[in-house]
Amino acid sequence: MEKMLLNNVDKPNSEKISTYISGGGYKSLEAALKKEPEKLIETVKASGLRGRGGAGFPTGLKWSFIPKDPTLAKYLVCNADEGEPGTFKDRVIIEKDPHLLIEGMIISSYAIGGATSYIYIRGEFVQGTKILEEAIKEAYEKGYLGKNILGSKFSHDMHVHRGFGAYICGEETALLESLEGLRGQPRKKPPFPALAGLYAKPTVINNVETLSCIPAIVSKGADWFKGIGPEKSPGTKLFCVSGHVEKPGTVELPMGTPLREIIYDHCGGIKGGKKIKAIVPGGVSAPILMPSYLDIAMDFDTLAAKKTMLGSGAIVVMDETTCMVKVAYIVNRFFSHESCGKCTPCREGTAWLTQVLKRIEYGKGKKSDIKLLDEVCDNIFGNTFCPLGDGAVMALRGFLHNFRDEFEYHIERKECMV
């Protein structure tokens, strides 16, 4: 299979602009600048590219919502606040092939008519920030950024903005608040960012991986892209596999690759030959999958049909020695810690769930606790301001549904089943 995202990452000095250019980099930008922006949006629409941040919204469609009024300032914001536990795909691009992202962003900005773009990067990515800043400097020096790029009428500026350690800022409207210097809490929608986003101006927010697909789509065409993977979610996908596997890491595979193939063929199977117990298919807010689903095709629609999700493509593999109560507790503690505090059910509810799960984990569970967890989950789900609270509930419900016996055992015997 031809790669489009991880072509350069294994080269020495892969983050340098010279390496990128010698591999054919910035050719797509040259080609794109000769096209009408409208045509580019059509191409991306035709490619069927869907957002790689988790929601899987069609990228071309998102771009087409931006008003065409040339007097309006528009922004492109790259969501590089990669914080979903188990996810480390964007980091690979940022640190190993920053110019792929930058080129994708310049093309995308040209398509929507944006004179300024921002990369909102997770605060903990200190190294990544330095690399991106250096790469942007290189791009300015070579004339890929700044005034009249490659002799065209298009001028563009790009900035890197570090977050300050809040998971919620990966939610796009909270990200915008944070970027504006405000408290990172989600905004009400509507208005959607496409109409009133950053500084109340039309704004496109795309994930690192999504934007990194753009150069290949421009150079090789929409049909080529559409030919990879299933019809409804085409292209390749970065899967980051962690947990009890022999060879954890990030792999680029076509969408729809079966889970079994990813784990056993590309990641060396389960560590120490143990039995597999459960798999998180798309970051910890995605409900857990049982081994019986190993042959599932990893794409947006197939997983959604099984009431879980592809999310960011973060696969966490757990073997038979894993205590699911402890996992549920740790995952929930994460959500409670990251709850921004804006809305009541998420703020109070996730904290409450954590308290109960902690008690169970530490052998102080009560018989009524499982019912209580179910009911508190019901009271949170669907009532929160943004998807964070829902994500916490979806994850916990996955554990409660699939491993109820383990919770009961923990409460009764005050010890782990495994």
Add this chain to the structure above:
Amino acid sequence: MPKVKINDKEVEVKDGTLILDAAKEAGYIVPTFCYQADLSSLGSCRMCLVEIKGQRKLQPACITPVLDDMSVETNNETVSSARSAMLEFLLSNHAFDCPVCDKAGECELQDMVHKHGPHKGRHAEPKHSFHNKDYALNAVIVKNSNRCVQCQRCVRVCEEVVGRGVLGSIGRGHIQEETSFLRTYLDCDHDGMCIEVCPVGCFMRRPYRFKARPWDLKSTKTVCPYCATGCRMTIQERDGEVVRSIAMPEDGFNGKMMCARGRFGYDFLNSKGRLTTPLIKNKDGVHEPISWDKAIDIIKTRFARTAPEKIGAVASARLTNEALYLMQKLMRDVVGSGNIDSSSRWNHSVVEGFVQATEIPKGGTSIYDAMDSDAIFVLGTHVSDENPVTDYVIRNLAAANRKSVFVATPRAMKLDSSAQMVFRYKPGRLAAMLGAIVGKFQETRGDKLSSVKGLSPTLSKDLEELSKASGISLDDIATLVTRLNISEKITLMAGTELLRGGDGIKGLGLLRDTLRALGKEVLVMPILDRSNQRGAWDMGINPVFGPGYAPVEGKWKGTEEMLEAALDGDFDVLYVLGEDIQSMFPDRSFATMALSKLDFLVVQAAYMNETAKMADLILPGGSFAEKHGNYTNQEGRVQAITKLMEPPGDGKTDLDIIWLIGSALDSSFGPNLPREVFKEIQSKVDMYSEVEPTGFISADTGEEPVYKFDFKEALVGSGSVELLDVEAKDAEIKIGTDGDHPFMLLTGNHLFHSGVMSMQSELLKGLLGKPIIEMSALDAKELDMNIGDLVTVRGNGFEADFVLRIKEGTPRGVIFMPENYQEIAVNKFYERKTGIPGVNVTAQRG
């Protein structure tokens, strides 16, 4: 207009109406915590979740607008159970210390749980506790975060209404706390807006702490007596002591808004210094009690044996319309003297010019109509300090509706930060600035301005001179003119800087007429600093005009002229009502000398004051909490004050005292009940004939009219407009600085004080007790002085000590001194007819 079905009822509402408001219209109240109409919407508490037919999830009614054909359920089982679930969440970390919480009994959380459940909680885990002990945020605000429901109303109100932004959310998730940084003292406006909007007992009043439960309190609806913004409020007493004043969101144009003076300045009512019996000065010069009968008898004799032109009266602009009306009736109709004035601070001729320029006789203007303009030009009023709630309204509405605000004042103020442009003209040079603006209009659109009366040609040389004199660059003037040119409706708000010396009154009128000649709709709104200043003028408390601004016959004297005549030995009897001429007349030594030459001085006051100390006879008057009546605020809105308690001792209300004097002199003097006097006002004064005062209980029906927000029926109508045709004169303000006295001395109201009344409030004195001056940082640096230094100010042969404060934005060469101190008479620095005095400031080295 979308039609929506709320439960079983169909309503038709305006486009963009929130489900919450549509439900209200249909008669269903959706409970909320975080929602407050005048704040930015949040949608975070999730109490208002409702079911929209066809939608998978419940939606927040407070941020979701209705669509046509929408069908909403606000009370079905899904909604009720979600509501109860949200309350269970809110209670999970709530302190549950209602028995020791000041809010208990009027707590929104208590009421909500009582109504919507759950009545049994399941949260049995340890609670998060922010702190073990309540902590003080400043002298008047105390905080308990363990009770917080995270509605963030406090944070938003501080930012969006007060414009301070000293509160914020610190931390994240369930340990997020709304407080100040490091939980230290706030350097804030001390207006307690955070307390007012807090639904629970998280922000509390320190002075009210553990003093009462709501059901212990006796309340009355009234109007704040401080400035002429005229906030409606409720004052509450327990066992004869007024313990708090609260806003009256359901019954006042000010909603929940009140300032530090209104919210914490009520305790002057409990002041120990009240006068309780008439006092007469004996031959040794000592005041001793006499009976009311004797006191009235003495006045009667004095009035009867003195020539009317040698009798005069000066009344406070904080008396009720009824008392003021009756006072001028007594003077004009019974005594036969038109020597009447309403303030000792400004000259009556300036008042006439101001009344003309602001078109007060044309009737009232609601501040909400005024704010519905494209541009709001605030000039010559330090509204943030003098009329804090007016400042809140301007800030809040200008930001919410994207209106342009322009500010022109000689000193910095908080509203500057909400303004598109700030013009810091040189003190006393507003006239020059307005001249330059009008001149610029002439230069650009002169052909349209031929109809403007009194407009003389302005040459470009003149423009440069005016610009230089005012200290405002021609570029800035040009930008302002461009901005005004593109506005269709413009509001001019003008205040006490114009009244103080007459600076700019003519220019204001010319600007108004110029804008009108250019086809713009122009509203002029006076910004006044005494609660019933406009009412006093409406009632004809002025030597030149009578009730309704009708010109009076004969030539009569204002305060300054009466004092001048007294000094010449040509004036005998002065009746002073609620005013302290000695402290407030802008030339202390002149006032003292003139008053001492009077034959007979009667002072009617609630407290002993500097003027009363000189009086031959003192009459104990009542405070605003002890009487019924009406105030007319700066908008021309008539609002009722009602009686909460009896005057202490033998005290009587001002109205009663005037009536006693009046009927002693003339047995057919007329009614003495406030309602009946108001009826007489309505029949005699055209402006008031149709008015329905807010909160006023009608004499005929005995009922209070049903209140509507921004009740326009309470605005006064048009009076006599003859006065408007007189040509206004601009006063030339002299500047008294010289090499030895390099600083211009400006005075006015401070945020915590207005006049001498606030000095009776221990709470306000606690916020600012010591006399201060404000100076720019650069001047202080040059003089090697720091914040908090003790400094001596010298000028006009007088010197006094002050604490130095440095205020950002104060121009160089200017110091500001609040005008209210009794221990240091600020007016001793002033000499009448000499304009702005020059003073010097020296550090006291210890």
